[in-house]
Amino acid sequence: MRLLVHLCCGPCAAYPMPRLLAAGHSVQGFFFNPNIHPFQEFRRRLDALQTLSRLQGWELVADERYGLTEYLRQVVFDEARRCRHCYDMRLERTAREAARGGFDAFTTTLLYSRYQQHELIRERAGFWAGRCGVAFYYEDFREGWQQGIDESIRLGLYRQAYCGCIYSEQERYDREWRRAERARQRAARLAAG
Ligand code: SF4
Known part of the structure; x- marks a missing residue:
């Protein structure tokens, strides 16, 4: 399959990207994360991902605009459900890009993290797939949790301390x-x- 893979950060991409390539898929990484703050942290995570794409040899397309205002407009006054809004923002954009680019499906490295709301991500990705007319490729990347950690440490990637x-x-x-x-x-x- 030709997959558009939403990437949240370097450490979360370190396992899924080689895994998808090894499974025979053609992959393109897509960075769109208006939820990463403040600005210097945003740049640092994007830099780590650019490094990883070079080291692992896959293509990365990045929306490099810092989306603080855009993010806050979605969550203010509904902070208790902020993660749902946050997933929606990123998955909707990825699904739209996948449909526009003629990809067979899209997926996300959010499915790698043990700290994220896995079932909610899966549900919202399915919703946006239906809305945008493109398939969602599901895989439980948490199976490679330790492998991803080991790889990101081996490559010397920046590993953030908060979501x-x-x-x-x-x-x-x-x-x-x-x-x-x-x-x-x-x-x-x-x-x-
Ligand atoms: S804590 Fe929730 S809202 Fe904040 S960045 Fe993480 S997933 Fe997004």
Whole structure:
């Protein structure tokens, strides 16, 4: 198959891209991630992906515009569902590009991460496939989790410490926020009995 592969970052692409090539597919990587903040982090992850594409020998097309405003307009006032909006933004664009480019199908390296909402990604990708008239290629890339980590370390790729958006950056580093969140969750559990 001729596949358009949405790429979220270098470490998450390190296993799926060689795996798809080895399975006989023709692949083109596509970087579109308005959810990565702040700007220097965005550039750093894109640089890592460009390095990986050179080292592994596959083509990368990147939308290099920094999409902070675009992302925030989708999630503000609906932060609790921000990941769904975030998946939709990226999968819709990828599906549209795949349809426009005459690809047989599209897929995403979001399906590699154990930290992402795998079933929601699968469901939303299927939805956008139907909307855009192009097939969605599903594979559970989490099977290569350790292989991908080992490869990204071997290649010296930049490995980020948080998912991408400014909310996830706060969750990763703001201890006060984490304490308050744990207390909120405890209270919710007690209230639920
Ligand atoms: S936590 Fe990750 S998936 Fe969720 S909105 Fe932020 S960047 Fe997107």
